[in-house]
Amino acid sequence: MHQPATEARPSIYYTYEVFKPWLPSQHPEQPRHRVAIAGSGPAGMVTALELARHGVPSVVLTSELQFSQGSRAICFTRRSMEILQQVGVADRMTEGGLPWRFGNSFYRGQRVFRMEAPHDPDDRFFPIINVQQQFMEEYLHDACKANPLIDFRWGNKVNAVVQKDGFAEVEVDTPEGPCTLETDWLIAADGGRSGIRSAMNLQMEGASYEGFFVIADIEIDLPFPTERLAYFDPEWNPGNTILMHREPNGIWRVDYQLPSGETPEEALRPESLKARIDAQLAMIGHAGTPWKMDWSSVYSARTLTLPDFVHGSVIFTGDAAHLLPIFGVRGANTAFQDAQSLGWHLACVVKGLAGPSLLKNHSTERVGAAREIITEAGKSTRFMAPPSAGFRLLRDAVLSLSLTQDFVRPLYHWRTSRPHEYTHSKLNSQDDDNALFKAGPAHGAPPQNVRLGDDDFLLDHLGGGFDLLYFTDAQALPAALMHVIEAARTQGMPIQVIAVGATQTVQGADQTLPDADGHLRQRYGVPGQGAAYLLRPDQHICARWLTLDATRLQSALCTALPQ
Structure with missing residues (x-):
């Protein structure tokens, strides 16, 4: 008989609710x-x-x-x-969140790399x-x-x-x-x-790395912005790496690598946690700043699937x-x-x-x-936690050179997670104009968001099924295209048509998005009238045309959702 815990979990900043079981x-x-x-x-x-x-x-x-x-x-x-x-x-x-876009890497008390994630209007x-x-x-x-x-x-x-x-x-x-x-x-x-x-x-399949990291959530007031902080080879934890992140509600996250041979059980002892966190605070100039532990755990880096x-x-x-x-x-x-x-x-x-x-x-x-x-993660992991003497020698050489040589500093880049592009998906159209486009999201890519107004973006209008972005300033969609779309809908295929560019409502379209300044067309690499993009229900691109006709639309729909 399963008996889950009924006592609310302790937390400094979050009040846990214990829900009733389904019986x-x-x-x-x-x-x-x-x-x-x-x-x-x-x-x-x-x-x-x-x-x-x-x-x-x-x-x-x-x-x-x-x-x-x-x-x-x-x-x-x-x-x-x-x-x-x-x-x-x-x-x-x-x-409730804290947005950010910069990451900093430190070595020997010097900031040796600053990552800036792209962000535009x-x-x-x-x-x-x-x-x-x-x-x-x-x-x-x-x-x-x-x-x-x-x-x-x-x-x-x-x-x-x-x-x-x-x-x-x-x-x-x-x-x-x-x-x-x-x-x-x-x-x-x-x-x-x-x-x-x-x-x-x-x-x-894959690899597991021998190193362990402690995660510690602490309540503390530190005068740092919401940016990623990474410290390499500090004096209190030689050869290892420490990460710090600001969290909402006055909490900071500290991740630090364990010395070789130390067990997770030893690392999670209160006296060990206190000594390491005090040492890290001292290193960043805040020795003696009061703090409280909220939660701690241990994890290891694994790359398996x-x-x-x-x-x-x-x-x-x-x-x-x-x-x-x-x-x-x-x-x-x-x-x-x-x-x-x-x-x-x-x-x-x-x-x-x-x-x-x-x-x-x-x-x-x-x-x-x-x-x-x-x-990608393997590269980051081998830099953060070198799995062998050879990798450590290479990493330490980068650390040393980064104090004076700009060219090695990008090696600190942590290769932030990015959405996968299904470039070779079987659902991508084989007879469209993907190769002819000079800009815009290509086969398998996620969509490019575009600001349409003060609080109005392209992705606000997508979702729920397949989306056909049709670029036109005409008063109505071509009858041949509408015939293909209605036939697909009759067979149950969820498809929405969004006309882009017209100032008036386009007959046959589910939505019309004006594009007076051509910004949306520019971001999607559309040179003229009759171009189109087909997006899957997960918004990834599966077809795009400089000029769309009914035959090619029918082919793309059959490919995107094979019966």
């Missing part, structure tokens, strides 16, 4: 579900909200009765905020915003709770999964004993220590599918992209708009994304 005795026997999601972290809840956005109900099963403890994921990228905007929580993230969101994970989970949970398509079940732990012919039988343990749930699809979003992955004997995310009726996502080091804010940010992709792919399968083979495309694309991130 089988209080609910009648239910039919087979379309989708069940094991796990209520960032990946699980965003997947549920994405599925609901596409009209697909789901059941969310979480073993705990409260949100996660500690800051955990705190840095969220611009693309993550764009995804969270789609599921309705970006405003709350912005209200066309961006609604800053490159990165800091929000503790408990708040983010609260915002996502409130959105789930308000959605009638999401059945959220606290205190329900998945114990076992048996795959049947076309569905999964899930054994769920609750505070009053086990029960069985049947679901067409089970999404394993149960984290880095995924019990479902272990039970299915699935092995990840499953080679396939889809196994029968079970689909892995987030940390259950891959393990990525935090350097470059990759964990939760990658999980959001996983969830956004999985949401629309699975929704199309559940609704009968495509066969299960469409999920192979989701797996191929997201495994490719994980491997790209692993390549």
